[in-house]
Amino acid sequence: MKKIILDAMGGDHAPGATVAGALAALEKSDAIEVVLVGQPEMIEKELGGSTHARLTIRPASEVITMEDSPTMAVRRKKDSSMVVAMNMLRDGQGDAMVSAGSTGALLTAGILIDRCLPGVHRPALTPIIPTLKGPVALIDCGANVDCKPIHLQQFAVMGTAYMKANGCKNPRVGLINIGTEEEKGNELARTVYGLLKEMPLNFIGNVEAREIPAGQADVLVCDAFVGNVTLKLIEGMASSMMTMMKEEFSKKFRFKLAAAVLKPAFRAFKGKMSYSEHGGAPLLGLNHLVIKTHGSAGADAVCSTILQAARLADADVPGIIRSGIAEGGAAFTRE
């Protein structure tokens, strides 16, 4: 049995989507419990009288919004759903925490309350991107926009641990760079290449952005600036390419007919390209498991993130990272 602590007030559609998502997850799995953290009266209203033996409510009076400054909010809103949930996680009152709230606030709460694993310099937000060869971990897409080489080294270790937990036997680690040769790239990339090739990881070298959608590597290492550009460009390209295609299809009547026949194929394609199909993004490197799901997550996405959290808790991702960092430690340079 895994207990998932859910920030019931986080996200654009909370607490409707979070409560419905929790109920759906409890329906789908007998091996989870869910704690809804938030304003009891709002949660009760969404529950509409339904109860569940494995569902409890933990009251929290405040809510951290997208407009709040992350650091201020975490420090001041002590009774917010996110802060209360993170305190519970730290204190062992659950196996994982899920939130659709502000990424910045969640990172801050993770660092200040749950804290980093021994030896980890900075936690990293690690979404999965869809590629031709399946899911690939992109690390970091969080807050580490100005990185030192050791941060990317640790991302490589944490990403490897995460993909192992996802069932990938010997994750291929690639460094996002602007050329395949060792000497290519900016100062950070060139230094990190030299460090990664000496580490006990399955480092396959640089991966050019052109090759990212082909799925050359299982773990793609980069700073959070490059990670965010990569993640969001993939999202933007998928949607704008569909728009451009639709424009072409509208030009002839027979195109329109053919496009109508292909609708289920386009839907399947869109599903493969969609984030929510791949659940949430874990915040790797903390003492416990924290998973961020999209701010616009609906009940389905919340449900799949809860189930994912239970799977990753089963796999003990923080434990794998802890030993990965300790093992790799010898190879880490001092800052």
Next chain:
Amino acid sequence: MKKIILDAMGGDHAPGATVAGALAALEKSDAIEVVLVGQPEMIEKELGGSTHARLTIRPASEVITMEDSPTMAVRRKKDSSMVVAMNMLRDGQGDAMVSAGSTGALLTAGILIDRCLPGVHRPALTPIIPTLKGPVALIDCGANVDCKPIHLQQFAVMGTAYMKANGCKNPRVGLINIGTEEEKGNELARTVYGLLKEMPLNFIGNVEAREIPAGQADVLVCDAFVGNVTLKLIEGMASSMMTMMKEEFSKKFRFKLAAAVLKPAFRAFKGKMSYSEHGGAPLLGLNHLVIKTHGSAGADAVCSTILQAARLADADVPGIIRSGIAEGGAAFTRE
């Protein structure tokens, strides 16, 4: 009449593609002359006896290859087609230079031989990317992977000049960043935002990567690391998404039939997404006009790049940049 100096030996398919491209361009426009720079016997062989009143050959015995170190090659291969062509350009023996050769060597030759315009710190390679709202200049995609704020400021000026030459009246300048708010991003992006908003440009603020394919801005400013990731990810997404779709289409017989009907629409879409349709990428900030076309450019791409070079020479892009840099100069911080 504009005289285009063509590095006849540069590119994967040279001199076949360069010679054929030159002949095609001369066919299409009466207002250009072309000088083929390279090994006369190889060029003559490709010409196969055909001559043209506006076509001349300038002998150059050596070739810079993709394997050459750019700096060494430019310094040592004094009689290479690229170095000879760049010398001719500097000496006013033509209005623009076109090359499909090594980007690194072309940048080096540009900096060492043609040199930067007064006040310009670094030249920038500026490809056009396809978006929903038409062509957008992405600056820099060249060699400036570790940038100071003033470099990006100058890219904004040069990109504006270039898009003006392309017929865009008041180019919207956007800074590629990981959030729309002023305080978002890494140290470089935050500093550059503050500088750009004070400049006499049509600065529209940060552009998130998700919005790039939508064509929010006419000029997208970034360092060359981010530029290369952006450019190549767009290319990679376009090709991998087509592959993913084809997989879906192959799953049912009626999908295959419908996809066959849509073939012309897919072809039109692919054309819109293709680089070569948009010609080459100018190396902005040099004293004269240098245009790089894809290493894999065929005769069609070489032809359209020659015609583009003539248009940009007509518009006097280096002249517009020279005055743009001078005007904006007051706002530039010292390094």
